[in-house]
Every structure is written in C-alpha cells, then in structure tokens.
Amino acid sequence: MKMVLNTPQVIVYDDVLKPEQFQLMWRYMQSVPYKHVHAEGVRGVWRPEDGNPMEGPRTVTLGLTPPEEMLEGMMAAYPGTSLYPTRQPIDALLEVIQARATEHKDMLGAGGEDWLLFSAAPWIYPVGSGLSWHCDDGKLYTGAFIYYAHPEWNVQWGGELLIADESSKGAGKLGDEGGDGPRRQHVFDNARENEELMRSGLGSFIMPKPNRLVFLARDYPHMVAKVSPAAGNRVRASVAGFFIRPEFLFGGGQ
Template identity: 40%
Template sequence: MTEASFRNEDVAVYDDVLPADRFQALLRHLNAMSYTSVHASEWRKVWRLHDGNPLTSRAFWYHAPDVAASEAPAYPTGTPIDDLTDWITGHAGEVEDIIGTPPGWDRLSLAPWIYPPGSGLSLHQDGNLYTGAFTYFAHPDWRLHWGGQLMVLDRRTQARGVDELWPPFLDDAAESVRAFDPGFALTIFPKPNRLVFISPTALHLLTRVDVNAGQSSRLSVAGFFHKPASR
C-alpha cells in the first residue's frame, strides 16, 4: 500500500506517482497529442464565461476485467497513458471510500487537459454518472503564484437549493451565498506528478491560471470512474 500525502472524506492525494523516466515519457506523449477547445461543438456551461478556453484531447478508456470494451481507444493502448492507468487501477482499492468499488464502477476514462493562462473551472460536483474522479498533474514545473489550484469546499457547505439556477451560468448569487456558509475550502496545489482522487459529492473548483504562468499551462490527465450504463 502506498501512503497518501493527505486524505479526508472527499480527497486522497498521492505524490511522486510515476518514476521520473515514465513521467517524462508521458509528458512527451501528451505534448504530441492534438487538442481542441472544450467548447468546440457548443458552450459547455460547467465552464462559465469567465473560465476562458481550456483545451482537451480524446479520452482513453480502461474497462474492468469482466467488462467488454465498449469505448476506444481502450487499455492497453501501448502508450505512456498505460503507466498512469496501471497506477490508478493498482491503487483504486486504497480509496474505495472515496471512489467506490467495482461493480459500482466498470470503466475508467482518462482525458488530457490544458488550462492556459486565463482559464479555470468554476464550482461544480461531478454528478451521479460517476462513483468518483481523479486528476493528475502532468506539467513539468509549477510555481506558487501561477494559480490553477484545486479547491474543495468544506463538507458543511450545503448542496444547491431547488430555486437556484443550474448551471448558474447567468446568475451565481445564490451559489455564492451557499458557498460562504461556512466559507472554507481545502486548497491543493498542482504539484507535478501528483494525483488526487475526488469524491463525486465534493464541491470543487479550479482557480484561474494566472498570467504569471507566462507560456506555461496547467497540464493534467483527468477522468472518472463510470457507473455501469444500465444504472
């Protein structure tokens, strides 16, 4: 068992996930991939107007051993993505209280993401299609004032009310009032080669990447533990 650097009911944080040579191989692979705007087909409102223009690439899929592959490209892909997939599936049993257990989930998706300066992701939950999520920080360097922090709200924060706009695309006043009661959050810095498992009920956000980052971008591989399609 690998000891987590930090864990609570909502997250488990692991550092130095991949050996240095495999980390560099993954970075080279992600650098060579093609990316498109997250809004290429339509405006995806979980990213609000002030969240800028994140980029993403195709998702890779891992299917549980007794589940027929229904999405492609599927594990094993023969690429450095497999190293990360192996680490996640090899450690999933340590965080079942956060991400759930098979057969509650039967597939894992992994998608590369680029958040350039000026982009972020507003407050959200990952929803009821997933038993959990993860994000892995794949950039080679990050600094304190470059932004891009993962913030997880205090569990005492109430879920949204039925009278709130959802998504709060045009008016987030009610959301702000709710988030300020009690008004606390756990901040996780995007340290390179760090992986964070996230509960599906955790309210979380990604702060905007600052102009201080210059030509650097927040690079990650993020994904979900998917519930069986019939559920």
C-alpha cells in the first residue's frame, strides 16, 4: 500500500489490498444482493438525470466499541445492517480503512471522540449512472471514503470522483437554504449550487483506479461523473461509507 496524494480535501492510497484479497473482494462484489437507489422511495441526493446506481448490504465497523445505546441508534437508522466481522472478504478492507483512518485525525477527526464507528456498503454504477454535485452532511459525518473494487478501468470509461475547489467548501448542502419554506429534500434545479461552484469554476478529479482507497474531508462539494458508454458492460464497483458522529446515532439517521 502506498499513499499517492495528501491534501486538506482528499487522501489517496493505491495497492490497498494484496492481490489475493483483491480478487476475493471482486468476487464478493458479485455475490451480494443489490437494490436500486430509489427502490424504497426517491433519494434526493441523486437527481433525476443521475441514472439508477445500485447499493449493496451495509456493514458497520464498531472500531473503538461505542456504548450499546449508540449501536442501537445505528441499527435503528439503518435497518438490516451487519456488524464487522462479517467473515466475508470485505473484512480485510474494513481493517485497512480503520487502521488508516486513525492516522488522519486532522481530516477525519479522532476515532472514539469525533467519530465512533463507520459504515460501508458496496455500490455499482453501470453505464449512464453517476451522482451530481452535493455535500455530505458534516453535522452527521466527520468524513467519507471510497474504495474501487472493479478489476480494470480505462480512462475513457468515466466514473471519476470530481472535487470542487477548496473555496467552495460548504456549497451545495441539501436543505440548508433557510427561510420560511419547507426544507428541501430533492434537487430538481441546481441554481444555488451552480452559482456557488461557478464562482471559481475549479477543482480536481480522482480516477477510479482499481484497488484504490480515497478519504474525503467533510463539507467539500463533490460528484461522481457518469460512467461512459465506452465502458460497455463494465461497472464502476466501489465500497463507500462514512465516519459517523454520535449525533447521527442519537438523532435517528439521515
């Protein structure tokens, strides 16, 4: 494993799992059940034009063993969640994530204080699917991660993680407009995000390189570029999750 990028916004590791672990991880990604993101109702962070990615079963890693009532809060927020260890190939990845996360307190916060556990779920983005500009909720999460589990990727296939310039921190938070109207739950227009992100019109990108792990700081706008038709029947396969604050566990979810 080697660190290839370290900025205030993003930290990237390559060659994360050993070759045999990576092969088992790819088999695992093809063995679990998936559901479309809108299967149980429209999830507002995915806009109508984002296609229909698929989410697999969520796992929670307790890490520093939070109080039992906090674990109960997590289970209430995410029904059907499994606990580490799962005795599945994903366990090797979860162990790496936990070990590396504790080394990056400046970005992710201190484990056992700022975050008590983290979630992880497999994701499949087929051709034509992506995720528009958005911010993760920094009130609930101290940061996020993405691991790329597909065995190959080509620079023409899309699926890049795009991250807005540091000056755009906080832009595009869903439901943060204020005022007297109802809290926004869906993004059917992007006037506010467009205005804020176009002030600089700058950013960076991370290719979805196989066996790569990305840590992402909270409150920075980011998106997943759509997977190109050039990818054919190949899918952007990832495991993604959040480092979860106590407020999430007591507050009952997102």
